[in-house]
Amino acid sequence: MSSPDRLPIRRALLSVSDKAGLITLGKALVAQGAQLLSTGGSAKALREAGLDVTDVSDHTGFPEILDGRVKTLVPQIHGGILGRRDLASHLAQMDEHQIAPIDLVCVNLYPFAATVASGAGAEDCIENIDIGGPALIRAAAKNHDHVVILTEPAQYDALIASLAQGGSTLAERQLWAGAAYAHTAAYDAMIASWFAGQRGEALPETMTLSGSRRELLRYGENPHQNAAFYVTAEKRYGIATATQIQGKALSYNNLNDTDAAFEAVAEFDKPSVVIVKHANPCGVASAETLESAWKSALKCDPVSAFGGIVALNRPLDEATAEQIATIFTEVIVAPDATEGAKAVLSRKKNLRLLLTGGVPSATSEGLTFKSVAGGFLAQSRDAGQVTVADLRVVTKRAPTDAEMADLLFAFRVAKHVKSNAVIYAKDRATVGIGAGQMSRVDSARIAARKSLDAAEAAGESVALTQGSVAASDAFFPFADGLESVIAAGAVAVIQPGGSIRDQEVIDAADAAGIAMVFTGMRHFRH
Template identity: 65%
Template sequence: MTDHPRRATRALLSVSDKSGLIEFARALSGHGVELVSTGGTAKAIAAAGLKVKDVSELTGFPEMMDGRVKTLHPKVHGGLLAIRDNAEHARSMKDHGIAPIDLLVVNLYPFEATVDKGAGFEECIENIDIGGPAMIRAAAKNHDDVAVVVEAQDYQAVLDELAANKGATTLTLRRRLAAKAYARTAAYDAAISNWFALQLKTDAPDFRAFGGRLIQALRYGENPHQNAAFYRTPDKRLGVATARQLQGRELSYNNINDTDAAYECIAEFDPARTAACVIVKHANPCGVAEGADLVTAYRRALACDSTSAYGGIVAVNRTLDADAARAITEIFTEVIIAPEATEEAIAIVAARRNLRLLLAGGLPDPRASGLTAKTVAGGLLVQSRDNAVVDDMTLKVATKRAPTEAELHDLKFAFRVAKHVKSNTIIYAKDLATVGIGAGQMSRVDSARIAARKAQDAANELKLAEPLTRGSVVASDAFFPFADGMLACIEAGATAVIQPGGSVRDDEVIKAADDHGIAMVLTGVRHFRH
């Protein structure tokens, strides 16, 4: 690639975000660049005492239709698209009085921000930019001759090149800016199309696109030989993507994935009702508990599987306080995420230099709608978020014995957790704490047995006479296809079961429960998580 420079003689500036605009325009003017602008951008530049030509002077047409039509004109697009070394293009420019535009500076109408603030339909429509994307795409296509800037953060790179190359930009920079320009318009159009689908309640539009803004390039992905990056989407759901990192090393791909799993799980626990803590390892909760305060909830969650908790992610649903911070920092922890933290707690965590502390500013709404997506070979699987909450479900008692009030509280607790554990899932819970978790097994029976074995391990560590699964309740994320899985839970000591139901052998499973005198409730809602 020949890095041939192109001198910038004329720039067209049209920006909604005017951060750094005046300083940039003044520097361009200092390099002898003629400034052409539109509407409010032109007024801002002129108010700063800089010479600027309104785009209507360039086109010979005034802005019209409330500003909807101002740059959609051959004298704009011809100036952007003309190939400077093409004799026919040069002749057309001369014949029609088209002046070249060598630098385009456009950031788009704030559609995403307008949607985010909850604006009405018509206001959102008016914030769909038309001329901006058209100019950006034109300039990016003709990047051999034209530089296009879509973000204020790239102003300095342009100025550095103008200074280093006697008022010219290099092809290397122009190509990099062009690539970014197309990515920006793609993300912009994706936001608009997804918003439209939501307004029209279209679950499966003919085309689906997703776009995001880079948060950080990651050192690597799940494994060191994989490349990775982290992007923020227009969905402003509170969590790891919106959190402030107060300290600690840069988050890794696995840190981000696990922290998201922990924070989505902790959001199931209303902080106005209870303090709660979730400990996650490899995207699965290994301990979850409620408590009178965060430190109590943490210690109860830790007791479920203290071995797996080492090097894990801790999420809490209330402001992190000093007592909880001290307890959490007693063992090696990768990340703590909380809505907020006290200054004392922040200082305590700061003593662990590599421990990341994230403050999300609040909890995500577990009932909120939204989309999730995952790639498959040659395709994209898109679905609505699992926003079913056990408190909203009608629980049907299927057995002769109904659960006691204490059992019912534990059953609901266990089903909240089951929603966030990889399938097949079995959760043993007692006194609003997990006492055994079986995750991600091909057989539900194996999940039940693994959870019971881990409970026995925890009992041995705590020097208990018997595992806490004795007298516990159990939750299954999906129905029991046979009675054997539930019988394994009964063998471990469970006295009550919560499950979706819906198996062709439900009657067989219910009879087995009745034969053993245990209570069973059916939710009618499944929580597969793959």
């Protein structure tokens, strides 16, 4: 199949919902001698800019019908796009049926996603499902040897530059054709997802994922891996909505850890701070002020906090920024920041400050995904939370009110720590975190050992876990895990329960005189 190296534009069809850059493109095309075809609002905008435009209905001799549902779905348009200029038979048929070639199609689609996001009813959403647009895009992309397809205003400048050189190159048209099919695929994926939602199917039989590349990353988890950051249509405050105020480019690990930290801090109602290292919290605290929460969170594990990620659920203030700036921190993420806080952090040139615009709901619905060989796993987000009313006291001694508050705090932290997870907490602050061990006993012991190190760093002689409460993300299968927690100094425990040896574990708690409650809810995180 032959194709011209440079493709001049003699006739262009412009029909866009997003009018950004439309006039500039139209003027550039007219300057090169192109005839403009258009419809509706696009034609009106071009005419108001002083450009000569032919309505599609005048070009085809067929009016728009069915309230505009049919205007470009006619042979005079699709024949002009799909006809191959290198086949005499195609050219003969186009001439026989008076079909003029169309060399450029510039289309972007009805704003379906925006209509859904506005809360519009089903009828309005369906009316904003574009039919002619995707057909035009796919036709032009298929015949990209002879036709230019543009679907994004960001592509216009490159075409305008090419027009000055005699027209687009085949390589450019191939690039835009690929982008066009990605555009319609993402559009159809949104519509399919909406229909699944209308049916109440969170996990439909066929699931199509789509994302727009936000940026190429220097590398993935390790330097020999390639990586990129993609954003989806999900409207959730976090790294996808964040504006980077300062600092060097974010890495794959930075993004992953920052997401983990911000999702964790969203669990808490009071001013809270979460410090994350390698996707696990190493310090979490809630207090009356962010500054107090920061100090308590840092005390849990000041060694791991070095080079970590700090997440806050309130706008960052100047006093807290001054405190955080005393140690090396990779990223700070918050819903907002005061000008004073920004000024403080500006002295740390490599520190990244991300402002998300809000805090995500810890209880909102949504899906999370993991890749596996040959496919992916999808599940609903862990939006589970327990309250005092959900708890069942299983020991002779019931927790005090203060212990109960700490138990609920610790269990929310456990939800964001890799399994097996054991958390010690006191006064709404973690004092020991054991994460990611194959044995729950090891998690309990590691957390206790780290609390001794933290006490030493704080100049205290007693482990921070003395008099604390403990949370386990899943049940204790044997009494040995609970006994390790008791040995660390915990006086109350929260766990899901459900083991065939629950009574053995309860008996061990009663023998030690501690309180224990069952949640009936597990929080595995792998």
